[in-house]
Amino acid sequence: MADRERNAQGIREGFRLAAVWVVLALIFELAAHHWVVHDPYYRVQSEQGLVSVHAFDIIVYLSTALLAFVVSFLGFSVVRFRRRAGQEPVSNVQYQRSPWFQRIWMVLKIAIVLGVFMNPDLTGMEKLWAYGLPPWNHGAVVVDVQARQWQWRFGYPQYGLPMDTKTNGRDVLVVPEGKPIKFVMTSLDVTHSFYVPAWSVKMDIIPGETRTMYLTPTTTGSTASDPMLRVQCAQLCGAGHAYMSAFVKVVTPQQFRTWVAQQQQALTASHT
Numbered sequence: 615m616a617d618r619e620r621n622a623q624g625i626r627e628g629f630r631l632a633a634v635w636v637v638l639a640l641i642f643e644l645a646a647h648h649w650v651v652h653d654p655y656y657r658v659q660s661e662q663g664l665v666s667v668h669a670f671d672i673i674v675y676l677s678t679a680l681l682a683f684v685v686s687f688l689g690f691s692v693v694r695f696r697r698r699a700g701q702e703p704v705s706n707v708q709y710q711r712s713p714w715f716q717r718i719w720m721v722l723k724i725a726i727v728l729g730v731f732m733n734p735d736l737t738g739m740e741k742l743w744a745y746g747l748p749p750w751n752h753g754a755v756v757v758d759v760q761a762r763q764w765q766w767r768f769g770y771p772q773y774g775l776p777m778d779t780k781t782n783g784r785d786v787l788v789v790p791e792g793k794p795i796k797f798v799m800t801s802l803d804v805t806h807s808f809y810v811p812a813w814s815v816k817m818d819i820i821p822g823e824t825r826t827m828y829l830t831p832t833t834t835g836s837t838a839s840d841p842m843l844r845v846q847c848a849q850l851c852g853a854g855h856a857y858m859s860a861f862v863k864v865v866t867p868q869q870f871r872t873w874v875a876q877q878q879q880a881l882t883a884s885h886t
């Protein structure tokens with residue numbers, strides 16, 4: 615076969631493969647979209663967690679297109695390069711040269727990697743950092759979090775509610791919905807990890823360090839109705855690690871104010 619004819623045939627086949635890919639990718643993307651909007655993993659209940667969900671969705675859509683391409687190429691090769699009746703086995707040498715394909719793929723994959731690095735990677739990180747800065751952190755409710763083997767304790771320094779008071783049952787994390795919360799976290803002994811599955815956030819707590827994390831809950835709820843809405847230690851910290859969890863209550867700002875007032879009264883009563 616003449617070179618020119620072979621090139622023309624190669625281009626035709628390239629277009630055919632591209633057509634198969636486009637059709638398959640459309641079908642796959644529809645399925646992926648259905649999957650993404652129906653929250654396959656979990657209904658995340660914090661603004662910061664939604665940044666990760668957004669990143670996850672982008673990666674699902676991108677890899678779906680790539681999966682469609684791999685499947686198309688596989689199917690196309692099986693059909694196009696099958697051994698026909700009466701044909702001698704063909705060496706694959708003649709199909710190894712395809713400079714246009716290599717060039718396109720080289721440019722495309724660099725673009726994909728750089729694109730993912732910019733968005734969602736950098737844009738997501740920037741968003742998460744911004745939550746700890748003005749104006750996002752304006753009026754944040756400060757919650758002291760103390761981890762130790764094997765217990766969580768919470769204090770509210772702005773309201774004069776220390777975490778070492780036993781009377782108020784402050785091993786329950788109560789926070790207002792829709793307000794920025796600043797967790798100030800310390801450990802009394804070993805490394806623990808502050809993890810609330812429903813908020814989709816996690817941070818290690820290292821002894822000797824004070825770590826802060828900002829979070830804005832988007833939905834009210836409690837551990838009673840949603841076990842995923844609980845503080846769970848996520849770093850193996852000893853025999854009681856699996857049971858190192860704390861009850862969480864996300865309430866309306868009005869209910870939060872009432873709760874704070876009740877706690878302050880209980881505290882005063884215990885002092886007199």
Ligand SMILES: [Cu+2]
Nearest residue numbers: 806847851858
């Ligand atoms: Cu722990």
